[in-house]
Amino acid sequence: MSENILIELKGLTKRYGYGDTETFALKDFDLTIKRGEFIMIMGPSGCGKTTLLDIIGLLDRATHGEYILGGENVAGISSRRQAKLRAKKIGFVFQNFNLIEDLPIIENVALPLVYTGYTKTSRLKQASRALGRFHLQEREYYYPYQLSGGQQQRVAIARAIVGSPEIILADEPTGNLDSRSSHIVMEELKSIHEEGNTIIMVTHNPSLTTYATRVINMLDGQIDTDIKTVADSNLPQPVSVKIKKRKKKSTPAIELPAKKSKKRQKSRRKK
Numbered sequence: 001m002s003e004n005i006l007i008e009l010k011g012l013t014k015r016y017g018y019g020d021t022e023t024f025a026l027k028d029f030d031l032t033i034k035r036g037e038f039i040m041i042m043g044p045s046g047c048g049k050t051t052l053l054d055i056i057g058l059l060d061r062a063t064h065g066e067y068i069l070g071g072e073n074v075a076g077i078s079s080r081r082q083a084k085l086r087a088k089k090i091g092f093v094f095q096n097f098n099l100i101e102d103l104p105i106i107e108n109v110a111l112p113l114v115y116t117g118y119t120k121t122s123r124l125k126q127a128s129r130a131l132g133r134f135h136l137q138e139r140e141y142y143y144p145y146q147l148s149g150g151q152q153q154r155v156a157i158a159r160a161i162v163g164s165p166e167i168i169l170a171d172e173p174t175g176n177l178d179s180r181s182s183h184i185v186m187e188e189l190k191s192i193h194e195e196g197n198t199i200i201m202v203t204h205n206p207s208l209t210t211y212a213t214r215v216i217n218m219l220d221g222q223i224d225t226d227i228k229t230v231a232d233s234n235l236p237q238p239v240s241v242k243i244k245k246r247k248k249k250s251t252p253a254i255e256l257p258a259k260k261s262k263k264r265q266k267s268r269r270k271k
């Protein structure tokens, strides 16, 4: 069973400031996340949602507590190791898209692949394929300002998944979008989830919780309510998520659950 546990947070505390300015963004926070969950995190402004996502995404560290990611305690590891793990396992989507304005979108999408050892040509090919998935291939040499908000967020999602991470973290990804674009973005996240990826998303919009398998409400740095709407046994299993074909000689930059499961299926068939 435990192999299905992807993330364990135990007694996480994040404190900012000291004395009069002391604030606890997270207080003794415990959370276990299984592979294949689509978690929506809600709660009032300032309750610690972004802090939580930043710590899970290895962009920030807790003041105390344990963070176990894929069986490895990552709370105390070096920044370098954190950056490596982040590149391999985690894709981010932000409210403001966070695209680099003076790079064409194909280069924006290729950015997470910079440290993977692929050649630039290969990185651009993979980015192009990722953009194709979101129907933006024809615009790959456009600059972000030439796209609508919804299109920019789809570019950001393409960038988040280009390295085939198993975790997607999204901080109010529809916060700056109209309802039609929000819907398109949510459908994209849904299909990424159905392929077996784990998604943790912060939102202020209760109507989006229909996409989630679990809804967590936070209050003052702690969990207020935690409701699973889909049984663990019904969570999607990793299938072929992957948008890129890998040449045999390249070292995979990430874990490939899809390949593993195919192998397992084959060996089962042989038996």
Ligand SMILES: Nc1ncnc2c1ncn2[C@@H]1O[C@H](COP(=O)(O)OP(=O)(O)OP(=O)(O)O)[C@@H](O)[C@H]1O
Residues within 6 Å of the ligand: 016, 017, 023, 024, 025, 043, 044, 045, 046, 047, 048, 049, 050, 051, 052
């Ligand atoms: N760099 C920082 N320095 C000091 N306090 C901070 C810092 N970052 C966050 N905080 C505080 O930590 C608390 C949690 O902030 P966080 O950004 O996680 O909230 P949030 O739930 O994401 O809010 P919102 O819905 O407005 O985005 C807040 O009280 C905030 O003021």
Ligand SMILES: [Mg+2]
Residues within 6 Å of the ligand: 049, 050, 051, 171
């Ligand atoms: Mg926030």
